[in-house]
Amino acid sequence: MHNKVEDRIKNIMSAVFEISTGEINDESSPDTIESWDSLKHMNMVVALEEEFNVQFTDDNITELINMKLIKVVLLERLPADRL
Amino acid sequence: MYNPYIIGKQIYLRHPTEEDAKGKWHEWLSDENTAKFLDTGFWPNSKELQLDFYNSLHDDRTKLVLSIVLLSNDQHIGVISLSNINWMHRYATIGILIGEKNYNKGIYATEAYALILKIAFLRLNLLNVKATYCKANQNSGAILKLFKFKVAGIYENMMLIDGQQEDEVITYLDRQSWLKRNG
Numbered sequence: 191m192h193n194k195v196e197d198r199i200k201n202i203m204s205a206v207f208e209i210s211t212g213e214i215n216d217e218s219s220p221d222t223i224e225s226w227d228s229l230k231h232m233n234m235v236v237a238l239e240e241e242f243n244v245q246f247t248d249d250n251i252t253e254l255i256n257m258k259l260i261k262v263v264l265l266e267r268l269p270a271d272r273l
Numbered sequence: 274m275y276n277p278y279i280i281g282k283q284i285y286l287r288h289p290t291e292e293d294a295k296g297k298w299h300e301w302l303s304d305e306n307t308a309k310f311l312d313t314g315f316w317p318n319s320k321e322l323q324l325d326f327y328n329s330l331h332d333d334r335t336k337l338v339l340s341i342v343l344l345s346n347d348q349h350i351g352v353i354s355l356s357n358i359n360w361m362h363r364y365a366t367i368g369i370l371i372g373e374k375n376y377n378k379g380i381y382a383t384e385a386y387a388l389i390l391k392i393a394f395l396r397l398n399l400l401n402v403k404a405t406y407c408k409a410n411q412n413s414g415a416i417l418k419l420f421k422f423k424v425a426g427i428y429e430n431m432m433l434i435d436g437q438q439e440d441e442v443i444t445y446l447d448r449q450s451w452l453k454r455n456g
Binding site: 220226227228229230231232233235236245247248249251252253254255 | 281282283371377378379380382383384386387390391411412415416418419420421454455
């Protein structure tokens with residue numbers, strides 16, 4: 191089930207940063223994705239909220255700085271029946 | 274870390290120092306692209322003007338200006354502010370500038386926003402934080418949307434940017450909504 195979440199995150203990151211899903215792994219971050227700029231970062235967070243129908247707290251938002259942490263925050267926020 | 278006012282995960286906010294004012298701060302405000310959407314962006318800045326501004330902050334209780342500093346190496350990368358603080362009606366206007374372009378990846382600006390909103394609502398006990406932005410400034414629109422600022426209205430064709438008249442969007446975030454989301 192977690193793989194499904196990961197795939198959906200990758201699809202969003204792929205669309206926002208205009209890269210292939212194959213280029214995205216746990217270490218993907220602003221340091222490894224060249225197209226990761228300020229506007230795309232914020233668009234990614236909003237897209238994640240819309241895709242998973244969650245609302246991040248301000249603290250959550252500050253944690254969304256790489257693929258690994260995005261997964262951790264989303265898995266914490268999502269009820270078990272939506273994983 | 275020097276004199277932190279609030280500490281985050283990647284950055285901390287502190288009162289600006291004279292060294293900040295003598296450093297790159299004044300150059301950020303002269304940079305055409307960085308200052309494009311700022312009210313002060315049309316006039317060249319200087320170290321002397323920046324020092325005047327820094328000195329004006331000491332006794333001013335209507336404006337909270339904080340330096341954004343990296344936790345990793347203490348580098349000053351930008352400033353964030355609550356200005357026009359109205360202590361009777363308890364509101365202020367938020368503004369941010371990430372001057373160091375290498376750190377303009379979104380993660381530092383969003384953390385600075387999260388920290389200053391915490392200061393506004395929990396430490397200064399403000400009831401509303403306001404922001405206006407030029408509609409053409411997609412970064413400002415995106416960060417305000419991210420932090421759930423509500424659009425109160427639009428001044429049509431209020432701003433003149435690169436020879437084009439642009440709308441100015443008026444937004445605000447109230448304390449109750451912020452508490453509900455962050456409680």
